[in-house]
Amino acid sequence: MPHGTIRYWAAAKAAAGRAEETFAAGTLGDLLEQVRRKHEGNATLLGVLDRSSFLVDSTPVGTRPHGEVALEPGWTVEVLPPFAGG
Template structure:
């Protein structure tokens, strides 16, 4: 298991009530499961619309269970942004 930091932005930050959390997870799917367990409710709905960066790289359409996390890594949770 990797120790990772999950950072929340905009609506995700508001729904989580914190700017970031630390989790032990081997994959992005495991990290997001831990996020949902820690912050049930509104954040779960927000996550459905989010995109994710893992250590600065966009996850895109890859399956979250295939995205491995590195120890000390960072997952950025990015809700859709309005404007341009």
Template sequence: MAKGTIRYWAAAKDASGVAEEPFEAATLAELMANVTAGRAELARVVRRSSFLVDGHPVGRRAHEEVVLAEGVTVEVLPPFAGG
């Protein structure tokens, strides 16, 4: 199980109530389950979000297959408006 930091941007930051927080999780799926437990609005935002793991886009990879390393930073990027 890795320890790291999760950073929230825009609507994810509003829904979580914090800009970032520490976590312990082995995979991105486990992390998302942990941080959204009891936080319905954050869960709603996360379902529509994309993710960076140490600056690398997760893309369409299954979150269960994204293994988190010790000291990792995960960023939650909700859809942004604009053009």
């Protein structure tokens, strides 16, 4: 399984208590499942993940099903919580 880094920004970073973590995952869906398991007691982070958008290697995921978004070796996933303002 390819290894890579998940980076947390803004509210996700505050909730996770760190800027990034490393995991081994083949799809974005697999990765997010692992993150949820690892942080299952952190309701704040889990809530932020539910509202966030994601970039995989600088490409927006958009509405694609997370289980269909493949992660290549050395991947980077950015967690982008919604930002206030306008």
